[in-house]
Amino acid sequence: MEAEQHFLQLVKEQLERVERLKNKPAAVNFKDQIVIGYCSGDGIGPIITDATIRVLQKLLADELESKKIVLKEIQGLTIENRLAKNMAVPDDVLAEIKTCDVLLKGPTTTPSGGSAKNIESANVTLRRELDLYANVRPVILRDEGIDWMFFRENTEGAYVLGSRGIEISDDLVFDFRVITAPGTERIARAAFKYARDNGKKRVTVVTKSNILKKTDGKFWSVCMEVAKEYPEIQVDEYFIDIMTAKLLDTAERASFEVFVLPNLYGDIITDEAAQIQGGVGTAGSANIGDRYAMFEAVHGSAPRLIELGLAEYANPSSLIKAAEIMLRHIGFIDKANKLATILGEANQKIKVTGNVADSKCLDITEYILANL
Ligand code: IPM
Ligand code: MG
Numbered sequence: 077m078e079a080e081q082h083f084l085q086l087v088k089e090q091l092e093r094v095e096r097l098k099n100k101p102a103a104v105n106f107k108d109q110i111v112i113g114y115c116s117g118d119g120i121g122p123i124i125t126d127a128t129i130r131v132l133q134k135l136l137a138d139e140l141e142s143k144k145i146v147l148k149e150i151q152g153l154t155i156e157n158r159l160a161k162n163m164a165v166p167d168d169v170l171a172e173i174k175t176c177d178v179l180l181k182g183p184t185t186t187p188s189g190g191s192a193k194n195i196e197s198a199n200v201t202l203r204r205e206l207d208l209y210a211n212v213r214p215v216i217l218r219d220e221g222i223d224w225m226f227f228r229e230n231t232e233g234a235y236v237l238g239s240r241g242i243e244i245s246d247d248l249v250f251d252f253r254v255i256t257a258p259g260t261e262r263i264a265r266a267a268f269k270y271a272r273d274n275g276k277k278r279v280t281v282v283t284k285s286n287i288l289k290k291t292d293g294k295f296w297s298v299c300m301e302v303a304k305e306y307p308e309i310q311v312d313e314y315f316i317d318i319m320t321a322k323l324l325d326t327a328e329r330a331s332f333e334v335f336v337l338p339n340l341y342g343d344i345i346t347d348e349a350a351q352i353q354g355g356v357g358t359a360g361s362a363n364i365g366d367r368y369a370m371f372e373a374v375h376g377s378a379p380r381l382i383e384l385g386l387a388e389y390a391n392p393s394s395l396i397k398a399a400e401i402m403l404r405h406i407g408f409i410d411k412a413n414k415l416a417t418i419l420g421e422a423n424q425k426i427k428v429t430g431n432v433a434d435s436k437c438l439d440i441t442e443y444i445l446a447n448l
Contacts, residue, residue: 228342
């Protein structure tokens with residue numbers, strides 16, 4: 077039966093992937109020159125990317141002058157080009173991206189299942205192709221003393237075979253969810269290491285292992301193994317449903333510090349956390365691997381704003397926040413701190429919500445530029 081062949085093929089591919097994960101290459105260090113690639117993406121992407129690049133050009137003026145840092149625009153990661161080539165990330169675009177050390181990526185549009193041309197999400201493809209296994213998303217609520225850090229596993233779970241489900245008949249369809257021990261171990265290690273390096277006392281593992289016994293059961297047990305190497309850190313397991321509730325519990329939520337979780341739970345809960353922080357437009361996201369890293373907004377290309385003709389009201393804060401996290405990643409801590417302070421101030425003073433009653437992308441960008 078065709079479905080059986082398909083399933084056997086998936087198992088074979090995943091077994092090969094596990095072997096590759098076990099023999100991973102050593103992490104690279106940054107060289108004398110750091111190349112930051114950037115792609116504007118779709119929808120509100122170009123307007124918020126333009127704002128972010130202007131901020132980086134000002135903040136990094138000396139480094140750009142001395143060529144310690146190079147900003148390189150990469151064309152072609154647009155829905156039009158991707159549909160024309162029928163590829164989630166066209167080969168020439170991927171090759172260009174791989175010439176850079178890090179990538180700043182504007183939001184890209186993904187056609188949803190059922191639409192005529194069904195290409196995979198560019199995000200998912202890039203995360204897989206560049207092996208960006210740690211999706212690291214900070215959320216800060218100063219008034220409550222909250223400094224959450226989410227470590228979302230970024231290359232497996234519900235996403236790894238998201239485009240490879242099986243349609244047995246009109247009435248019966250399957251999707252697959254994959255958890256591997258080495259894939260879990262590396263995200264767990266990233267979370268615990270972050271906790272140790274940053275004086276955090278608690279790591280919360282989020283699963284639904286009471287129901288998804290194999291996959292989430294494995295995720296939890298591997299996290300527990302890694303936790304043994306970090307005896308000073310308290311580790312606990314929360315189920316995803318109660319976790320979504322606890323994030324709204326103002327009496328308890330400040331006690332959480334670091335979260336580690338499979339891909340789809342991480343996707344969902346980081347939107348919730350971003351909303352608590354002030355909206356998805358305020359949250360940045362890092363996708364980190366051992367060789368490459370990609371920085372982006374938590375949100376998508378906002379087709380609603382485009383349809384309503386409100387692109388200029390898009391909030392660039394999420395992508396500017398992503399740029400701040402990128403600066404930290406490449407070792408420019410002082411510049412990152414400076415940007416974080418000004419961005420925080422800007423968001424206090426200038427409300428950009430996508431509504432005409434509030435400010436525009438340009439207003440908050442000019443404020444940041446004037447204060448850098
Ligand atoms: C995110 C986004 C992506 C995801 C989409 C755009 C594929 O929601 O980065 O959280 O689901 O991971
Ligand atoms: Mg998401």
